[in-house]
Amino acid sequence: MNTKNGIASLDSDVADVLEQCVDRFGNALFRFAFARTGQEAVAEELVQETFLAAIAGGKKFRNEATLSTWLFAILKNKVADHFRVQNRRVSEQPLDRTPDGQPSPSTYRDNPEALFEADEFWETFHGCVDRLPNKLAEVFILREINQHSPQEIRELLGIGATNLSMRLSRCRLALRECLNVRWFDQSNSTKS
Template sequence: MESNQLTDTDRWVEEYGDYLYRFALQRVRDPEQAEELVQETFLAALKGRDSFAGQSSMKTWLVGILKHKIIDHYRKRGQGRSPHDLEPRADYLDDLYDEKGHWKSEQGPADWVGDPAAILERSEFWDVLRQCLDGLPARQADVFTLREVEQLGSEETCKVLNITPTNLWVMLHRARMGLRRCLELSWMGKSDRKRS
């Protein structure tokens, strides 16, 4: 059984292709990239199939390979960029504060968190969050995804993306500001505002 499963590559793709594709797509959020990652994963699996001892399920083994491929994908993108290069600041960042650095009253954070557990249970919230993530500038999205979705440590994230710690802090800060604002604008419109 097992050996049959390991040689029939058509069946691999039939059985695990969609699962791996979804796994990759939700993380890199780009269909073409996700397809490529699935292909790379199967190719690596084929090459290394002797090392698959069957202690884990085939699916777990493949997902393990895919996770490495996903980090590699971010690493390759990081190599093409200068470690000191930042994206231009978004204009809205300057518009949030007055000249003394205090929140402008109309730009300050509104109270929309309410009951966090209740928000997390609403599927519209996740649609909004996904849209907001897609709206981040590319490098901020990479930094934020590695740190908060893949949950790499700060140091590891710097290494993978070839950036300095200061750069990491700046980009994470901007990503958080951007997401916070996007959630506030899109979510407040959809939810029943502040229930007090």
């Protein structure tokens, strides 16, 4: 890598630099994406898009420590974009509801740890996340998936504290209603 004052130019050796990055950071980038999407092909695609975005968007690389941070920052945005598109697609599908159309009281709540052991619960939970409307999915992704602080999210989205608070609150209430309909009512009816 040609460097000057800790900065390497993106010139003719850029392909070599990025190919080395595939070897050095590819596994970590892939694991980050795979853990969040659960799909090998999607995670590979997101890693590839990350490198393509690095070529398109970067005229300079800083030193190698910053380079990996930069690639992860790009990947986080790619993961967020992936969930935004997925949410847009899935949220257009109708939500399964109980026969009377209303969520009903549930009786689960005494043992969340046991609940979290059930694979079926997570399948339902992620289905509910996939059905969040875009604006709510956006804050959910930033807060819970990318684990940004509220301050960071406000800066990223350019919104105020009240707006973010309202969106997070609505997001959690929507997840609660979805779980009531799709999990707790179902498990209650199975038990009865």
